[in-house]
Amino acid sequence: MRRLLGSLLLLAAAHLGAAPRQEPPQARLQLRQVAPGVYVHLGQHKDFEDGYDGDIANIGFVVGRDAVAVVDTGGSYAVGAALKAALRAVTSLPVRYVIDTHGHPDHVFGNAAFADANDAGAGPPPQFIGHAGLPAMLAARGDSYLHQLKQQLGAAAGRSALIAPTRTVQDRLTLDLGGRKLELRAWPKAHTNSDLTVFDPETRTLWSGDLLFIERTPSLDGDAEGWLAAMDALDRLPAALTIPGHGPVTRDKGAALARQRAYLTALLRDVRAGIRQGADMTSTMATAAAGERTRWQLFDAVNRRNVNFLYPVLEWE
Amino acid sequence: MNTRPTPSPQLRLLSGLAALAMLAGPEPASAQAPEASWPALQQAWFSGKTLEPAPFIHLSAPTRAPSGDQVPFAFSIDHPMTAARYIKTVSVFVDGNPVPLTAAFHFTPQSGKAEIATRIRLESDSPVHVVAESNDGRLYVNSVIVKASGGCSGPAVGEDAAARAAAGRMKLALDDPFKRGELNRATLLVRHPMNTGMQRDPATHGFRPAYFIDKVSVTYNGKPVLTADTAIGVSENPSIRFGFVADQPGALQVLVHDNEGGSFRQAMDVGG
Numbered sequence A: 001m002r003r004l005l006g007s008l009l010l011l012a013a014a015h016l017g018a019a020p021r022q023e024p025p026q027a028r029l030q031l032r033q034v035a036p037g038v039y040v041h042l043g044q045h046k047d048f049e050d051g052y053d054g055d056i057a058n059i060g061f062v063v064g065r066d067a068v069a070v071v072d073t074g075g076s077y078a079v080g081a082a083l084k085a086a087l088r089a090v091t092s093l094p095v096r097y098v099i100d101t102h103g104h105p106d107h108v109f110g111n112a113a114f115a116d117a118n119d120a121g122a123g124p125p126p127q128f129i130g131h132a133g134l135p136a137m138l139a140a141r142g143d144s145y146l147h148q149l150k151q152q153l154g155a156a157a158g159r160s161a162l163i164a165p166t167r168t169v170q171d172r173l174t175l176d177l178g179g180r181k182l183e184l185r186a187w188p189k190a191h192t193n194s195d196l197t198v199f200d201p202e203t204r205t206l207w208s209g210d211l212l213f214i215e216r217t218p219s220l221d222g223d224a225e226g227w228l229a230a231m232d233a234l235d236r237l238p239a240a241l242t243i244p245g246h247g248p249v250t251r252d253k254g255a256a257l258a259r260q261r262a263y264l265t266a267l268l269r270d271v272r273a274g275i276r277q278g279a280d281m282t283s284t285m286a287t288a289a290a291g292e293r294t295r296w297q298l299f300d301a302v303n304r305r306n307v308n309f310l311y312p313v314l315e316w317e
Numbered sequence B: 001m002n003t004r005p006t007p008s009p010q011l012r013l014l015s016g017l018a019a020l021a022m023l024a025g026p027e028p029a030s031a032q033a034p035e036a037s038w039p040a041l042q043q044a045w046f047s048g049k050t051l052e053p054a055p056f057i058h059l060s061a062p063t064r065a066p067s068g069d070q071v072p073f074a075f076s077i078d079h080p081m082t083a084a085r086y087i088k089t090v091s092v093f094v095d096g097n098p099v100p101l102t103a104a105f106h107f108t109p110q111s112g113k114a115e116i117a118t119r120i121r122l123e124s125d126s127p128v129h130v131v132a133e134s135n136d137g138r139l140y141v142n143s144v145i146v147k148a149s150g151g152c153s154g155p156a157v158g159e160d161a162a163a164r165a166a167a168g169r170m171k172l173a174l175d176d177p178f179k180r181g182e183l184n185r186a187t188l189l190v191r192h193p194m195n196t197g198m199q200r201d202p203a204t205h206g207f208r209p210a211y212f213i214d215k216v217s218v219t220y221n222g223k224p225v226l227t228a229d230t231a232i233g234v235s236e237n238p239s240i241r242f243g244f245v246a247d248q249p250g251a252l253q254v255l256v257h258d259n260e261g262g263s264f265r266q267a268m269d270v271g272g
Helices: A077-090 A105-114 A134-157 A224-236 A253-276 A281-287 A290-295 A299-314 B016-024 B037-045 B160-166
Strands: A009-013 A028-035 A038-041 A059-063 A068-071 A095-099 A127-131 A167-169 A172-176 A181-186 A196-200 A205-213 A241-246 B051-053 B057-060 B071-077 B087-094 B101-107 B114-120 B126-134 B139-146 B170-174 B183-190 B213-220 B223-230 B239-245 B250-258 B263-270
Touching (some): A038 A077, A038 A241, A059 A077, A068 A077, A077 A105, A095 A172, A095 A181, A127 A134, A127 A196, A167 A172, A167 A181, A205 A224, A205 A253, A253 A281, A253 A290, A253 A299, A281 A299, B037 B087, B037 B126, B057 B126, B071 B087, B071 B126, B071 B139, B087 B114, B170 B250, B213 B239, B223 B239
Parallel strands (some): A095 A127, A127 A167, A205 A241, B051 B139
Antiparallel strands (some): A009 A028, A028 A038, A038 A059, A059 A068, A172 A181, A181 A196, B057 B071, B071 B114, B087 B101, B101 B223, B114 B239, B183 B239
16 A cells, blocks of 8 residues: 555655654654646554654645645644655645644644645635634634643643634535535534535545544544444545555555444444343443454454443434 | 553542552643642542541442543442441542532432442543441442543533433333332433533523522332532533332322422433
8 A cells, every 4th residue: 555656755844944853752753646747645543642742644735726625634743844844845835725634633723834835925825715614613612632742741742733614514515616616515414413525526535534544443522323324425526546544545445434333333233232131331341342453453442432422322212 | 741651441430449459640641620629629528537448349430531521420339228227328439520529329228239330520630539427427439430431511412402302201111021029220411511610601602590409309108219519510411310219109209300400300211
């Protein structure tokens, strides 16, 4: 997968010219052009509670004739700043849009680094685009997300801040980058209540956000049935290339969705069975979806959280 | 960079002595609850009284909980439950929470066993202290350390209007077939947002007012088997498993009261 398109690998220094004495870990960011004008940085599979560095989600951008759209900015100001530096090594066009695929902290805390992305004469500040449910999600959780980030990263949380969208998507929205249009689609509650996908018809590239996990255990923070329904719809989308929220870029979206469907289906089935058989939440955490354990990374931590989320909901069925 | 140990999946039951040793010894580096909070709580709630370490208070909680919102927590006390000698009150304190007293459960001999399984909130890593008082006034204590965070100020999961509309819906069921004259266990689920007063309201950018169940009363054929004074440390949509002894078929009745004056009833016939 790593050699998937065997294309450009860019290393960008965030602090050009500065003596690299104490370079922060995210100062250099690996970027790959996976389709013409489509650049991705792949996050690493680390858990929030073990070695988290803010750089676990896939982030990147799409370059049009007149402007650039960024899709997710990473889990800290530093990651966002490194992405911005990498972007500026590719193009000096204005960043017209910063799109949040959903409100989770590993995807949006880098937004703050893009507020000044166009200050060097490229144009007005970017518009921040998100799902219609995103402002409420960030308002409800912002304090606690920032508190957690400071606990996780300490001083490296730096200038990380949440930026509410300046423009929201209720259903669909088309963004024009000049000679290139991006089709945004807002989904009913699935992975979260703020999932947004981005499709680039020119290269038939789909940014699925966290509606698709590859390798990393899918984490549930919305509605499992809604997620499965969204996956059915994504399966029918004519994408040649899919950039998941986590894991490698794939040309075989169908197989990746099937893998994820198998996990979510097993999770739902086993939590329901546990409840029906009178197994409590703790014992269900240890047994639910156990057959999927060897197929995913970070399985124990994420699967337990999923059961913890799902069990109290399914008890009411 | 905050590096913490990898979560351990297994439950840990700490004996009273082990728990005391942990409290007396140096705190683990990542335990964030202030060490001094328990002595202060003990002074506030049990001034001048002796708390006897009690390994027969069995505690069950995850060493590291996946979420601070819904932390499974259970106690079961090996102690006679006869008219002459029984545990009458068990108080659960989460030392590090903004409101440490999470619930006080009142039992009777007809409870059969002083035991509860429920779900609680943890704002930060914290010891959880359980203090049991017997009918002759003796006080027993045990504790366990749980790592979890964000449970009190963290986001309310549901939509507030929908949660309020559904408040008071209940499910009540026996865990196993009815056993006459023996300990039976029942699980009560109550729909209620249990708003802590520390959660943001996305609509106003202020805080949602505290809105929580403050009393749960359970009777069997009119005689109390469990009365619980509950507070904001009990998780949203409370789940409470309790025991009762029934000599004959009858009616298990539940009355739930919240801090806004709402009251809700549920009943089921058992053994018929």
